Structures are given as structure tokens and as C-alpha cells.
Amino acid sequence: xxxxxxxxxxxxxxxxxxxxxxxxxxxxxxxxxxxxxxxxxxxxxxxxxxxxxxxxxxxxxxxxxxxxxxxxxxxxxxxxxxxxxxxxxxxxxxxxxxxxxxxxxxxxxxxxxxxxxxxxxxxxxxxxxxxxxxxxxxxxxxxxxxxxxxxxxxxxxxxxxxxxxxxxxxxxxxxxxxxxxxxxxxxxxxxxxxxxxxxxxxxxxxxxxxxxxxxxxxxxxxxxxxxxxxxxxxxxxxxxxxxxxxxxxxxxxxxxxxxxxxxxxxxxxxxxxxxxxxxxxxxxxxxxxxxxxxxxxxxxxxxxxxxxxxxxxxxxxxxxxxxxxxxxxxxxxxxxxxxxxxxxxxxxxxxxxxxxxxxxxxxxxxxxxxxxxxxxxxxxxxxxxxxxxxxxxxxxxxx
Amino acid sequence: xxxxxxxxxxxxxxxxxxxxxxxxxxxxxxxxxxxxxxxxxxxxxxxxxxxxxxxxxxxxxxxxxxxxxxxxxxxxxxxxxxxxxxxxxxxxxxxxxxxxxxxxxxxxxxxxxxxxxxxxxxxxxxxxxxxxxxxxxxxxxxxxxxxxxxxxxxxxxxxxxxxxxxxxxxxxxxxxxxxxxxxxxxxxxxxxxxxxxxxxxxxxxxxxxxxxxxxxxxxxxxxxxxxxxxxxxxxxxxxxxxxxxxxxxxxxxxxxxxxxxxxxxxxxxxxxxxxxxxxxxxxxxxxxxxxxxxxxxxxxxxxxxxxxxxxxxxxxxxxxxxxxxxxxxxxxxxxxxxxxxxxxxxxxxxxxxxxxxxxxxxxxxxxxxxxxxxxxxxxxxxxxxxxxxxxxxxxxxxx
Numbered sequence: 074x075x076x077x078x079x080x081x082x083x084x085x086x087x088x089x090x091x092x093x094x095x096x097x098x099x100x101x102x103x104x105x106x107x108x109x110x111x112x113x114x115x116x117x118x119x120x121x122x123x124x125x126x127x128x129x130x131x132x133x134x135x136x137x138x139x140x141x142x143x144x145x146x147x148x149x150x151x152x153x154x155x156x157x158x159x160x161x162x163x164x165x166x167x168x169x170x171x172x173x174x175x176x177x178x179x180x181x182x183x184x185x186x187x188x189x190x191x192x193x194x195x196x197x198x199x200x201x202x203x204x205x206x207x208x209x210x211x212x213x214x215x216x217x218x219x220x221x222x223x224x225x226x227x228x229x230x231x232x233x234x235x236x237x238x239x240x241x242x243x244x245x246x247x248x249x250x251x252x253x254x255x256x257x258x259x260x261x262x263x264x265x266x267x268x269x270x271x272x273x274x275x276x277x278x279x280x281x282x283x284x285x286x287x288x289x290x291x292x293x294x295x296x297x298x299x300x301x302x303x304x305x306x307x308x309x310x311x312x313x314x315x316x317x318x319x320x321x322x323x324x325x326x327x328x329x330x331x332x333x334x335x336x337x338x339x340x341x342x343x344x345x346x347x348x349x350x351x352x353x354x355x356x357x358x359x360x361x362x363x364x365x366x367x368x369x370x371x372x373x374x375x376x377x378x379x380x381x382x383x384x385x386x387x388x389x390x391x392x393x394x395x396x397x398x399x400x401x402x403x404x405x406x407x408x409x410x411x412x413x414x415x416x417x418x419x420x421x422x423x424x425x426x427x428x429x430x431x432x433x434x435x436x437x438x439x440x441x442x443x444x445x446x447x448x449x450x451x452x453x454x455x456x457x458x459x460x461x462x463x464x465x466x467x468x469x470x471x472x
Numbered sequence: 473x474x475x476x477x478x479x480x481x482x483x484x485x486x487x488x489x490x491x492x493x494x495x496x497x498x499x500x501x502x503x504x505x506x507x508x509x510x511x512x513x514x515x516x517x518x519x520x521x522x523x524x525x526x527x528x529x530x531x532x533x534x535x536x537x538x539x540x541x542x543x544x545x546x547x548x549x550x551x552x553x554x555x556x557x558x559x560x561x562x563x564x565x566x567x568x569x570x571x572x573x574x575x576x577x578x579x580x581x582x583x584x585x586x587x588x589x590x591x592x593x594x595x596x597x598x599x600x601x602x603x604x605x606x607x608x609x610x611x612x613x614x615x616x617x618x619x620x621x622x623x624x625x626x627x628x629x630x631x632x633x634x635x636x637x638x639x640x641x642x643x644x645x646x647x648x649x650x651x652x653x654x655x656x657x658x659x660x661x662x663x664x665x666x667x668x669x670x671x672x673x674x675x676x677x678x679x680x681x682x683x684x685x686x687x688x689x690x691x692x693x694x695x696x697x698x699x700x701x702x703x704x705x706x707x708x709x710x711x712x713x714x715x716x717x718x719x720x721x722x723x724x725x726x727x728x729x730x731x732x733x734x735x736x737x738x739x740x741x742x743x744x745x746x747x748x749x750x751x752x753x754x755x756x757x758x759x760x761x762x763x764x765x766x767x768x769x770x771x772x773x774x775x776x777x778x779x780x781x782x783x784x785x786x787x788x789x790x791x792x793x794x795x796x797x798x799x800x801x802x803x804x805x806x807x808x809x810x811x812x813x814x815x816x817x818x819x820x821x822x823x824x825x826x827x828x829x830x831x832x833x834x835x836x837x838x839x840x841x842x843x844x845x846x847x848x849x850x851x852x853x854x855x856x857x858x859x860x861x862x863x864x865x866x867x868x869x870x871x
Binding site: 103117120121122123127129130132133136139140141142143159161205209212213214215247248249250251446447450451454455458 | 502519520521522529531541542558608611613614647648649650846850
């Protein structure tokens with residue numbers, strides 16, 4: 074049984090399904106989310122259906138895969154059983170836990186109440202509604218400003234800040250002509266002195282320059298102390314006015330994971346062996362963001378996919394009584410986009426690329442990894458429309 | 473000022489905008505809905521963004537059009553002022569009321585509580601969620617059946633019943649293999665002895681045959697007496713088991729229209745002159761479903777668009793002190809689709825067409841009238857995918 078239909082869970086289910094194993098794929102949503110493009114949903118460039126794919130449609134590709142909608146309530150390792158939120162129970166021979174993680178507020182006062190996370194599809198839709206609502210209030214004269222502060226200069230923070238800044242410069246004057254430019258701003262707050270810390274200094278600087286060129290105000294070396302309804306407080310005592318605060322900082326395991334009685338490690342993730350299973354319950358495997366292997370991995374799509382495939386193969390081996398093999402991550406490199414025709418790319422062999430060539434590679438990779446031919450076509454149409462279509466056409470509304 | 477961004481409101485705004493008039497376009501949603509394709513959203517063939525278009529993107533096409541999000545709270549004709557739900561007021565020289573209508577429950581007991589309407593985008597999304605929820609309950613064993621009853625054999629009823637029956641036959645065995653065919657059904661209840669009453673008998677019969685061929689159970693000559701949580705009661709005392717009841721019967725003006733102090737006519741619609749304005753307040757025009765002109769018109773997209781254009785032209789004339797002209801409807805004909813490669817089409821000159829040629833015309837017309845190039849492309853992709861793509865790929869999830 075595979076719980077969680079994200080990158081890791083789908084990779085595990087696919088690996089098992091291809092080998093003919095009976096798989097039950099459980100998720101609390103009826104869809105799988107393509108998280109790397111959530112920032113496009115939040116900025117109204119894509120619709121929710123563009124970056125999501127029905128779990129049942131995925132499962133329907135194999136006769137030996139069953140989908141089941143339900144929230145994992147608890148794991149009973151001794152009984153080899155899971156309990157779902159609706160009270161029903163499912164028994165397993167092998168279990169893959171790939172439920173992902175949740176927003177880490179890092180105990181910053183006011184953050185859970187006043188900041189918007191960007192980890193799930195619902196987060197992205199809520200952020201979009203919040204932005205639209207504030208803009209409408211400004212049009213109606215019930216709000217003076219729509220200042221956006223993005224907290225966190227990792228790839229999520231850079232991508233959403235760059236895209237929002239482009240919307241502010243290019244689209245807002247056409248769609249909301251009632252709002253003056255000085256009523257809006259996009260600020261990126263980052264505790265390091267640079268953005269995109271996993272990248273080489275040359276790419277970090279290129280990304281920062283590209284953000285500044287788009288009008289993003291960079292507050293580097295600034296650690297957030299608090300989030301208030303109308304401002305973000307910095308540890309140096311200053312305040313950045315903020316009507317919408319986007320929380321792009323990091324993730325942690327949800328608190329209820331502790332109730333499963335499995336060993337945990339940094340960030341609440343489940344401590345697993347080199348083979349990605351739980352020492353005392355070798356039939357339980359963990360993959361994706363929720364997994365805490367001996368060697369920490371970046372919480373990205375690639376490690377999740379590779380972990381999912383590895384876990385699927387280990388279960389097939391274990392079922393045949395064969396020994397498990399340790400997981401090793403083949404790092405293909407990392408990439409982030411800043412906006413129209415601007416991205417940074419760093420391969421694991423040290424090769425770097427930036428500007429529009431990197432952006433084209435970024436689009437190609439992201440579209441290629443999308444689930445479903447229809448999603449690929451519509452997302453390409455959306456990219457074309459957003460970046461080459463009429464200027465006023467850069468917004469999508471699907472609630 | 474134009475209130476309502478449906479077919480009528482957009483046509484009025486476009487006519488006025490092209491002539492250089494200052495237009496404020498008000499709607500309580502941030503988007504305009506392409507209602508003829510709502511049944512596709514309800515049956516997960518299209519996403520909400522495919523059939524909606526941002527009002528601000530529409531307004532951004534003209535420098536003299538301003539968009540304003542807000543629900544019309546009341547009209548103060550003496551002050552030439554409207555009040556919005558948020559308490560703000562807007563003054564007008566000329567007013568176009570094109571806010572549309574709402575579900576007519578025809579005082580059938582239990583209908584508002586137990587049936588799902590299909591008039592707005594939110595209705596369509598709610599119906600889709602309800603269907604998905606019931607199917608998941610059936611998979612989990614917490615529900616024995618998912619019987620769907622569609623009340624009303626007009627074009628909306630025929631379209632949704634035909635599409636649901638195709639989903640049941642073709643897609644459900646792949647996506648929900650746990651559910652047996654005898655656990656599901658699609659029934660269409662209609663008080664006349666035929667469906668599609670505005671059509672010639674030959675087309676009515678062809679549509680009924682096409683529905684039966686898809687497995688739709690037809691209950692013709694059956695007037696609904698009540699809607700219960702698990703059944704639809706017929707006046708002859710029989711009951712049709714129903715887990716999901718779709719209300720495709722008709723529309724009426726919302727009750728609050730009475731508070732505007734304007735004359736009303738059949739169905740609560742606002743009584744207007746032949747020129748489509750209010751007798752005592754000639755500066756107030758009404759277009760679309762809300763208009764009650766001397767000669768009653770079908771509540772379809774075509775009359776709404778033509779009324780909107782007419783109203784726009786009359787306002788331009790009135791502003792120049794020219795006399796108003798009566799509205800006359802140029803009927804291009806009517807069409808309805810039953811499912812894959814099956815539609816009926818009846819031109820006003822008596823020419824009829826059915827089968828796949830009519831279906832291709834139906835697709836062409838609907839795609840041509842969609843707002844925005846992106847919507848047209850993605851809807852074509854969706855049609856292709858639903859009807860010619862892999863069988864398991866027939867569902868879209870955008871919540």
C-alpha cells in the first residue's frame with residue numbers, strides 16, 4: 074500500500090504496478106499535485122487543473138492498482154494496518170509512507186495567522202484569492218496599498234517574487250488601472266546575504282540582479298522576527314509594510330506523525346535506514362519529503378521520485394526474500410526560474426546556465442514531467458499565452 | 473454602468489466601449505462564466521478556468537472600461553445610483569441590469585435541500601464534488617449505490633444526462649473498478665412525453681433514442697412531486713431512487729430583485745418596453761435572463777447577446793437625444809448535444825441536422841464563442857482528449 078500520491082508515492086506505485094504487484098494508492102485529495110508549478114497557480118498564470126492530475130485516472134492505467142481517497146489517520150505497525158479519517162481500516166503487507174510534510178512556521182510569532190504558505194494546491198488557490206481580494210479592496214478605496222512580502226529566498230521565494238513583480242509591472246496597469254504603482258510593491262526577505270543558497274555565487278548574483286531588474290525590493294541578511302497583519306518585522310527592529318505575506322521558508326513533518334509511534338529525526342521526519350525502511354518495521358518504507366535517511370537530501374521533486382522508485386524496487390526484492398540495497402541519490406542538478414526568459418540552472422557536474430537558454434530548459438523539463446498529455450498541452454498553451462500572448466491576457470481565474 | 477458580466481452584460485459593455493463611452497462593468501464574481509459548457513465542468517471534462525474568463529482581462533481591452541467587483545445590493549433609480557454589498561455606491565447616467573437569474577425550485581418540497589442546481593460555475597463545481605464524494609463513499613463501502621436523477625428534459629438536462637451516462641459506461645469501470653454497474657444509474661425525469669420540447673418531433677425522438685442508447689433511463693410524462701435525500705418522488709406516487717439529484721428545470725429572478733422597486737413580470741423578471749428599458753426610468757435598461765420584454769424570449773446565450781448589443785446601441789442613441797428602437801430577435805436556431813458525436817440542431821428556417829455533423833457544428837460554435845484565445849485552445853484540447861484520447865483520461869480535477 075502506498076499512502077500519498079505526490080512525486081514519491083506515484084513513483085513507488087508505478088514501480089510496483091509495472092512489476093505486477095497489487096497496489097492500493099491512498100491520498101486525502103482526489104488529485105496529485107505538481108508542486109513545482111504551484112507558484113503559477115498562485116499568480117493566476119495557470120489553473121488548478123493544469124497542475125493537478127486525478128489519482129483515479131493514474132491508477133486506471135494498471136488493472137492491479139486501486140485508488141482510495143482518504144486521510145491517513147494512524148498507522149498500526151504491529152497489526153500491519155492503517156486507519157483512515159473516515160474510520161475505515163486497510164491492511165498491508167508492505168507500506169510506503171509518502172504523505173509529504175507541511176509548512177514550517179519556525180515559531181515566528183504571527184506567521185501562522187498572517188502569512189500564506191505555498192505547499193499545497195489549496196495554499197496556491199488561497200494565495201491567489203487573497204491577492205485578488207486585496208486588489209479589489211484597493212480599487213474600491215477600502216485599502217491604501219497592496220504590498221507583498223515574500224519570506225524566504227529559496228527557489229519557491231524567488232519564483233513567486235519574480236512572477237509577482239512581472240505581473241505588477243506588466244499586467245496590473247491594464248487590469249487594475251485604478252491602482253497607482255506606488256500603492257504596490259514586491260519585497261523578498263532572506264536571512265542570508267544572497268538568494269538561492271544551493272547555487273554558485275555567480276548564479277545567486279544573476280538571480281538577484283534579475284529580481285531587482287523586475288522591481289523586486291531585496292532585503293538580504295534580514296531574519297524575520299514576526300509577521301503582523303500589515304507588516305513583517307525584522308530582527309533589527311525594522312518593519313516592512315505587508316498586505317500579503319507569502320511564507321516560502323521551509324517545511325516540517327506534521328505534528329500527528331508523532332502519533333504513529335515510528336522513530337523520528339530532524340524536522341519530525343521519519344528516521345529510516347539507508348534502504349529507506351524503518352529499522353524495527355522493515356515492511357514500512359518512507360519516501361519523499363517525509364523520509365529522514367542517514368544522508369539528508371534536498372526536498373525537491375527529483376529526490377522524491379528517485380526515493381519512490383527505490384522503495385518500489387526494495388519491496389519487490391523483499392517480497393522475493395532478496396536483500397535490500399541502500400539508496401543513493403543521482404543528482405541531476407537544480408534549476409529555478411525568475412520570470413519571463415530568465416532562469417538559473419546548475420548541473421551536478423558544475424556546468425551552469427542562465428538567461429533564456431536556461432529558461433527554455435526549465436520549461437522543457439517541467440512540461441516533460443507533468444502527468445498526462447492534456448496537462449502538457451494546456452500548460453504549454455498557458456506558458457505561450459502568459460509570456461508571448463497579449464499583455465492583458467496574463468491572468469487565469471478558476472477560483 | 474453595466475451590472476452583470478454574462479453574455480448580455482459583456483455584449484452591452486463591448487458595444488458601448490467600442491463607441492468610446494465610459495463603462496463601469498460590475499460583477500460579484502471576478503470572472504465571466506460561459507454557461508453553455510457548465511455541464512462539462514460538472515462532469516469533470518473541463519476545468520473551471522476553461523469556461524470562465526477574468527472580467528478585468530476583458531475590461532483591459534479598452535482604456536474606457538473599468539471593472540468593479542461587487543454584488544449589486546440595491547438600485548436607487550431616483551438618485552441614479554446603485555449600492556454594492558460592501559456598502560460602497562456608484563452613480564450612473566445609464567444603467568444596464570444584466571445580473572441574470574437563479575434556480576427556480578417551483579415550490580417542489582425538498583428540492584432546495586436535496587437537489588443540485590446547474591446555473592453558476594459554483595453550482596457546477598459543487599455537483600462535481602458531490603458526484604466524486606458519492607463515488608468515493610461507494611468505493612469505501614459506506615454507500616450502496618450512486619444513482620443519479622436529472623430533473624428536466626431541456627437542453628441542460630439532456631446534455632448532463634447523456635454525458636453522465638457515457639462516463640458511467642466508459643470511464644467508471646476503469647477509474648472506479650470497485651463499483652458494480654448495477655450500483656449506478658442515470659435517469660432523466662421529464663413531465664412532457666418527450667425531451668427537448670422546443671425541437672421538432674424528429675429531433676426530440678432522435679435525442680431520446682441517443683440517450684437510451686447510452687443507458688439513460690427515461691421517465692417521460694412524469695412530473696416531480698418531491699425530492700428526498702435518497703429519491704425523487706413522482707406525482708403518480710412512485711419513487712425513483714436517487715443519490716444525486718440534478719435540478720435542470722428552469723430559472724426565476726432572485727427574490728431581492730423585488731426590493732429594487734422596478735416593475736416585474738412573469739418569473740419575477742423586470743418588465744421592460746420593446747426597447748428594453750424601464751418605462752418610468754428610461755435610463756435603466758435590462759438585458760439577458762433578467763429582462764421581461766413584451767415578447768418572451770428563450771433564456772439562452774443568443775437572445776442575451778443580442779439584447780446586450782441592442783441595449784448598448786440604445787444607450788448610445790439616447791445619449792445623443794435620438795429615439796430608441798424596439799428590439800427584435802434574429803433567431804439563428806437552437807442546438808443541444810447528447811454526448812460523443814451526437815447532437816441535434818434546428819435552424820430557424822426549419823433545417824435540421826443530427827448525429828456527428830451536428831456535433832461538429834456544436835463544437836465549432838461553442839469554441840468560437842468562448843472568450844479568449846487561450847480558453848479556445850485548451851477547450852479544444854479537452855474535447856479532443858475527452859472524446860478521442862485514452863479512455864481512462866476522461867476526467868479533470870480542479871476541485
